[in-house]
Amino acid sequence: MNKPVLTIVVPCYNEEDVFMETSTQLSHVLEMLIADSLISRESKLLFVDDGSKDRTWELIESESGHNSFVKGLKLAKNVGHQNALMAGLETAAKKSDCVISIDADLQDDISVIQAFLEKYWEGYDIVYGVRESRKTDTFFKRTTAVGFYRFMERIGIKLVPNHADFRLMSKRALEELFKFKETNLFLRGLVPLVGFSSAKVYYDRKERFAGESKYPLKKMLAFAFDGISSFSVAPIRFVTFIGFLAMFISILAGVYALIQDLLGHTVSGWTSLVISIWFVGGLQLLGLGIIGEYIGKIYFEVKKRPRYAIERDSFSVSQTNQQIKEAIGH
Incomplete structure (x- = not known):
C-alpha cells in the first residue's frame, strides 16, 4: 500500500497570536509521521483564513515561503467556522488520500x-477525536454540553458525544460528505450520516495556547440550535404539543367557569384572564418564532448560494506546479 498523502486542514479566524506556534507544532507532527512511514512526503498543512481582520493571512503567506508544509486558502469574506472548514476539506480532498481537520x-x-493514522492504516475511513473528560470546562459549559448531547440523542440525532471537529476522513468518506449540499452546515451531524467504518481516539483537551475563544455563549447557543433545527423537526412538534396542552387546559377552565356560572358562584377573574391571554400569546409568538427559523433555513437552502468564495489558493497552485515539474522530468 502506498503511503497516503495527508492534509491537515486548519480553519483560522483572527489567529495571529497562535498561528506560528500551531504551524510549528503541526509541522513537527508531519515530520514525525513521515519518518515513521505513515504518510507521504507530499503531505501538507492547509490553513484556511476565514476573512480574518488581523495579520493571520500575512503570517500564512510568510510561513508558506519558509515552510514547505504550509499552504494557505484565503476566503473572500468571513463565512463562519463550518463553511470555512468545508472549504478546506473540499480543496484538500482534490489532492489528498486522507484529511484531518x-x-x-x-x-x-x-x-x-x-x-x-494508525486507525486509517487499519482500514477505518473516519476517525473521531473524542474528549476523555470535560474537567477543564466550567461547570456551566460542562453541564450544558452533557445536556445538549442527551437532548440530541432523545430527538433522534446521532452525534458522537464529546466530539467537535477534530477528525480524520478518508478520500472516499469526504466524497460522500460532499454530496450533502445544504447551506446550513452542521458537520458534527453530517459526518456520522456518511457511514463507512469509523473508530474513536480519546484524548484530554488542553487550555487555549493564546488569544480568545471565537465561540462565546451567544455563538454556542446559536450553533446548538442550528444543529437541532438542521436535523430534526422536534422543536415544531414540541410547540404543537404545548398548543394542544394549552387548548385542553383552556377547555377544562371553560367548563369549570360555566359550572361556576350555573351555580351562581361567579367570581371576578380579571387577573387570571390577563395571565391566560399573556400565556397563550407567548406560546403563539414562540411557535411563530420557531416556525420562522425553519422557514428561514428553507429560504437560504432554496437560493442555493455558494457557501464561500476563494480569494487566494496556494494549495492547488503549488500542487499544479509540482505536477508540471514531474511531467517535465519524465
Missing part, C-alpha cells in the same frame, strides 16, 4: 494524530 487554538491534543 483541527482548530487553530491547539486545544486538541495533536499527539493523537499518529493514532488517527
Whole structure:
C-alpha cells in the first residue's frame, strides 16, 4: 500500500497570536509521521483564513515561503467556522488520500494524530477525536454540553458525544460528505450520516495556547440550535404539543367557569384572564418564532448560494506546479 498523502486542514479566524506556534507544532507532527512511514512526503498543512481582520493571512503567506508544509486558502469574506472548514476539506480532498481537520487554538491534543493514522492504516475511513473528560470546562459549559448531547440523542440525532471537529476522513468518506449540499452546515451531524467504518481516539483537551475563544455563549447557543433545527423537526412538534396542552387546559377552565356560572358562584377573574391571554400569546409568538427559523433555513437552502468564495489558493497552485515539474522530468 502506498503511503497516503495527508492534509491537515486548519480553519483560522483572527489567529495571529497562535498561528506560528500551531504551524510549528503541526509541522513537527508531519515530520514525525513521515519518518515513521505513515504518510507521504507530499503531505501538507492547509490553513484556511476565514476573512480574518488581523495579520493571520500575512503570517500564512510568510510561513508558506519558509515552510514547505504550509499552504494557505484565503476566503473572500468571513463565512463562519463550518463553511470555512468545508472549504478546506473540499480543496484538500482534490489532492489528498486522507484529511484531518483541527482548530487553530491547539486545544486538541495533536499527539493523537499518529493514532488517527494508525486507525486509517487499519482500514477505518473516519476517525473521531473524542474528549476523555470535560474537567477543564466550567461547570456551566460542562453541564450544558452533557445536556445538549442527551437532548440530541432523545430527538433522534446521532452525534458522537464529546466530539467537535477534530477528525480524520478518508478520500472516499469526504466524497460522500460532499454530496450533502445544504447551506446550513452542521458537520458534527453530517459526518456520522456518511457511514463507512469509523473508530474513536480519546484524548484530554488542553487550555487555549493564546488569544480568545471565537465561540462565546451567544455563538454556542446559536450553533446548538442550528444543529437541532438542521436535523430534526422536534422543536415544531414540541410547540404543537404545548398548543394542544394549552387548548385542553383552556377547555377544562371553560367548563369549570360555566359550572361556576350555573351555580351562581361567579367570581371576578380579571387577573387570571390577563395571565391566560399573556400565556397563550407567548406560546403563539414562540411557535411563530420557531416556525420562522425553519422557514428561514428553507429560504437560504432554496437560493442555493455558494457557501464561500476563494480569494487566494496556494494549495492547488503549488500542487499544479509540482505536477508540471514531474511531467517535465519524465
